[in-house]
Amino acid sequence: MSIGHHLDALYGLPAQTFPGPGDAPRPVEPDTLAWRVGSDVYDAGEAWTAAFARFCDTVDTTRVKALIVGAWEEAYEENSAAVIEALVAARDRFPALRALFLGDMAGDECEISWINQTDVTPLLAAFPDLEEFGVRGGSGLGFSALTHGALRSLVIETGGLSAEVVRGVGGSDLPALVHLDLWLGTPEYGGDSEVADLAPILSGARLPSLRHLALRNSEMQDAVVGAVAFAPVVARLEVLDLSMGVLTDEGAAALLGGQPLTHLKKLDLHHHYLSEPVKERVRQTLEAAGVEVDLDRGHVEGDVEDDGTVWRYVAVGE
Structure with a gap:
């Protein structure tokens, strides 16, 4: 059996997918949602790092409490190193972040054992106030x-x-x-x-x-x-x-x-x-x-x- 669904909540907050380019997010208080930022695994029109940059420019990240990393392009071949690097580089923009989940992909995007990860320890070092951390996918995980x-x-x-x-x-x-x-x-x-x-x-x-x-x-x-x-x-x-x-x-x-x-x-x-x-x-x-x-x-x-x-x-x- 594979995982057939995304997270519907994190840190007690309902999950909300940040919209793609050209679609403005609906007006909402940033601290009332667990924000999912993702790309497409296959034929991605936008890299995950680009989607994350848009998110940081659009949402008041100083109020974001929960962040969900969805799919990144070619996750079955490319590991999460670029994703982790972008998150670590943006740490000062997320002073309220208390929950982070890495790799929220359902089976139709990328089966759990196909998701390529890397050492996730830098995320915990970068966010010493995190209260919840989760990761999906064991291939290459450190x-x-x-x-x-x-x-x-x-x-x-x-x-x-x-x-x-x-x-x-x-x-x-x-x-x-x-x-x-x-x-x-x-x-x-x-x-x-x-x-x-x-x-x-x-x-x-x-x-x-x-x-x-x-x-x-x-x-x-x-x-x-x-x-x-x-x-x-x-x-x-x-x-x-x-x-x-x-x-x-x-x-x-x-x-x-x-x-x-x-x-x-x-x-x-x-x-x-x-x-x-x-x-x-x-x-x-x-x-x-x-x-x-x-x-x-x-x-x-x-x-x-x-x-x-x-x-x-x-x-x-x-």
Whole structure:
């Protein structure tokens, strides 16, 4: 499955696409919208950097709180370096910016694993007051260990997340981070991390404020869940999201056999491969304690070939 939609909101503000050349934006207060600035992936009539320059000349950027980077030209071949360079160069024009999302492309523009990224760390360094940062696309993505005192939400959506990026996130000091969402993906699309790479995140030592942890869309979901079951960080969580991956009865049994989860407000396991008895056990264990449990979109069997081979898939791959 691919991502079939754009972000409809960021930082609690509705998303609004900045119009193309020749179309004036409707009169609106700049701080009431999350502005999406984009180009076209194929046969672009205007480069993303040119669209961004128009945006900066048209909108009072000193009041912009949330910015969404949409498609840039030939994103399946050209990485986001020019986009990041333009954003960093304009940092002084965005004193109120608190949320930034890079690569908001739907599947009909560019499949998630075709989006070419680069090291996004310069964006976080350039905007020390950012509270929310997200990025879509794992090809070429870099994330070096850093310290950021304001960041409250970090979202990395990929069909395959490299071990280097996982270790970069785990090695970062993010004292204000409340929400962490990593789509680990599959080796086919660059997801070469192992459970050991998650250890710094699962310890929670550098994430003292974390309350919402999502480790999802993983081909190795059973192993991830097995590690989460005894992870110190879980005791302080309100939401645990292990959805969108290849979670089987083995992983669910490990989760239920670990530390208590009855303190959670929500456990999200949607898109899974659990049998009905195990699903019922999860419900009985947690819903009785008031935990909201999402077990939607189950795929018990997977795809079975004539020779008995069973194929199971993450929710978002290519």
